[in-house]
Amino acid sequence: MKILIHDLKNEDLPDVIKSSQDVKIISDNGKIKRCTGCFGCWIKTPGQCILEDEYQRMGELLGKAEEVILISRCSFGSYSSFVKNVMDRSISYMLPGFTIREHEMHHKARYHNHIKLRVYFYGEEITQAEKNTAEDLVRANALNFQGIVEEILFYPDKYKCLENVKW
Amino acid sequence: MVILLNCSFRGEKSNTRYFLGQLETLLNEPCRHAALNRIKEEQERAELFSDADAIVLGMPLYVDGPPAQAVEFMERLYEEGRGRLKRIPVYVVANMGFYESRQLHILLSVVKNWCARLDLSYGGGLAIGAGEMMGGLGKIPLDQGPNKEMGQGLKKLAAHIGKRTDTEDLYVEPTGFPRRLYLLAAGMSWGRQAKKNGVKRKEIKRRR
Numbered sequence: 184m185k186i187l188i189h190d191l192k193n194e195d196l197p198d199v200i201k202s203s204q205d206v207k208i209i210s211d212n213g214k215i216k217r218c219t220g221c222f223g224c225w226i227k228t229p230g231q232c233i234l235e236d237e238y239q240r241m242g243e244l245l246g247k248a249e250e251v252i253l254i255s256r257c258s259f260g261s262y263s264s265f266v267k268n269v270m271d272r273s274i275s276y277m278l279p280g281f282t283i284r285e286h287e288m289h290h291k292a293r294y295h296n297h298i299k300l301r302v303y304f305y306g307e308e309i310t311q312a313e314k315n316t317a318e319d320l321v322r323a324n325a326l327n328f329q330g331i332v333e334e335i336l337f338y339p340d341k342y343k344c345l346e347n348v349k350w
Numbered sequence: 351m352v353i354l355l356n357c358s359f360r361g362e363k364s365n366t367r368y369f370l371g372q373l374e375t376l377l378n379e380p381c382r383h384a385a386l387n388r389i390k391e392e393q394e395r396a397e398l399f400s401d402a403d404a405i406v407l408g409m410p411l412y413v414d415g416p417p418a419q420a421v422e423f424m425e426r427l428y429e430e431g432r433g434r435l436k437r438i439p440v441y442v443v444a445n446m447g448f449y450e451s452r453q454l455h456i457l458l459s460v461v462k463n464w465c466a467r468l469d470l471s472y473g474g475g476l477a478i479g480a481g482e483m484m485g486g487l488g489k490i491p492l493d494q495g496p497n498k499e500m501g502q503g504l505k506k507l508a509a510h511i512g513k514r515t516d517t518e519d520l521y522v523e524p525t526g527f528p529r530r531l532y533l534l535a536a537g538m539s540w541g542r543q544a545k546k547n548g549v550k551r552k553e554i555k556r557r558r
Binding site for chain 2: 217218219220221222225226227229230231240242243246258259260261262263264265267268270271273274278279280281283287288289293294310312313315316319320323324327
């Protein structure tokens with residue numbers, strides 16, 4: 184299964200993706216709750232966020248994914264607040280316990296899959312410093328989530344970005 | 351006046367609030383604590399800057415960067431305040447559960463990039479590793495035991511805030527407390543916390 188997490192309007196997406204059975208689309212419904220850092224997804228309802236909304240089962244979804252495509256505005260080198268919120272709500276994909284990976288402390292894996300990550304940032308006049316930060320962020324996410332970075336690309340607007348996404 | 355803005359969703363109970371409180375004890379000028387949780391309106395965001403001579407953003411690390419609510423705050427201020435915000439220095443006190451404070455460099459870079467976009471002066475950040483442990487050591491003086499390195503970092507940052515000067519980012523970890531011990535202690539604490547919620551140790555690893 185592929186997962187597409189994006190901050191565009193759903194009508195901007197190509198029809199072939201909207202109708203695909205293989206792609207689970209995570210869009211902004213305007214009602215996403217914020218991760219409160221309660222760790223309930225680790226110690227109260229392991230593997231599932233305790234906040235009840237459409238994004239409650241992100242960890243479980245990631246556990247079934249082979250590939251994740253992220254399309255996000257580049258906000259100062261971060262994902263946009265919506266896409267970052269989805270990432271923040273996804274930590275139940277990992278276990279609370281720790282391990283050492285590439286000489287750093289990280290969380291142990293709950294699932295056995297290794298997600299391929301393709302990230303497409305868009306935004307006007309993204310600076311080189313912002314690109315460097317965004318690349319560091321994606322690579323750090325991949326290390327934390329035991330994923331593999333396939334590509335990280337930057338585009339000046341969402342239309343150019345959508346033209347170049349490898350669906 | 352220095353505004354100490356707590357960007358943690360846990361609010362008053364957060365480690366972030368604790369570290370900002372420790373910094374406050376080292377600043378010899380009026381400070382005001384503010385909580386991002388409670389700031390909803392454009393005017394409230396603008397007032398943070400109009401009321402302050404310097405601002406310190408306290409942030410926990412969420413998934414390798416600032417929490418979504420902090421990113422949203424920065425996005426909104428960029429839209430609302432571009433070219434209109436009072437040009438005050440912005441400092442950061444960041445913390446996280448992992449031991450190696452260098453893992454906070456992305457969070458600090460995001461704030462730095464945001465300051466560059468808004469033409470604000472980035473004054474520097476203090477990155478605190480093993481924050482879950484350091485946040486509970488309030489009874490140990492800042493110049494002693496595991497607090498020593500963090501205490502020096504807080505003092506250095508406070509001195510720069512006092513003079514409104516810039517510092518390079520400062521990275522601190524527990525003094526004399528090795529990573530392997532922290533890893534062991536932190537690992538055991540999850541089982542205890544789960545048990546309090548009626549969750550057995552083996553259920554923590556549940557796949558859905």
